[in-house]
Amino acid sequence: MTFIRLISGCFLAVLLTACQTPVTGEAGAERDANLYDALGQRAGIEAIVEDLMYLIVDDTRIAFQFRGLDVNRFHSRLSDQICGLAGGPCRYTGRSMAESHQAMAITETQFNALVENLVLALERNGISTAAQNQLLAQLAPMHGDIVAP
Numbered sequence: 001m002t003f004i005r006l007i008s009g010c011f012l013a014v015l016l017t018a019c020q021t022p023v024t025g026e027a028g029a030e031r032d033a034n035l036y037d038a039l040g041q042r043a044g045i046e047a048i049v050e051d052l053m054y055l056i057v058d059d060t061r062i063a064f065q066f067r068g069l070d071v072n073r074f075h076s077r078l079s080d081q082i083c084g085l086a087g088g089p090c091r092y093t094g095r096s097m098a099e100s101h102q103a104m105a106i107t108e109t110q111f112n113a114l115v116e117n118l119v120l121a122l123e124r125n126g127i128s129t130a131a132q133n134q135l136l137a138q139l140a141p142m143h144g145d146i147v148a149p
């Protein structure tokens, strides 16, 4: 599978818990404006998130978690979050990752499924392997707040 080659030696689940870059806060991981450009700026990020949402709906491992979702709000908040993390001119104003996910009892498998879909969405949008890895590294510190203990 193509996503495995992205993570240069780190298996996906390991990447998300162990191969982390230093962070300065939940939405304040070290920023790199080049990543914002590499993701295609705001329009590119919105397209990636849209593709991710289609993939989620088709993925029986996690689709049930998104039933009844406010699609527009999720799209705009996740786009804001990725845009901000990537060094773009956006500010995430949604709830904390702990608050927004704690009632869902999200498993490790579900978390990895979502990341797998994100990688597929990034691939479909022609995002370079280096940029994919940078984004995954920004998201990795959120793992502990999203997966149920």
Ligand code: HEM
Pocket (backbone or CB within 6 Å): 062, 065, 066, 067, 069, 070, 073, 074, 077, 078, 081, 093, 094, 095, 096, 100, 101, 104, 106, 110, 111, 112, 114, 139, 142, 146
């Ligand atoms: C790196 C992984 C993840 C990131 C970056 C992420 C990010 C977000 C963001 C930004 C929101 C919006 C919060 C708000 O509206 O205030 C959200 C909501 C949500 N997330 Fe995640 N999420 C991740 C993993 C997951 C996983 C693994 C699942 C389930 C399998 C999930 C299910 C949901 C659902 C259902 C909502 C909507 C909650 C609501 O509106 O009440 N997320 N997520």
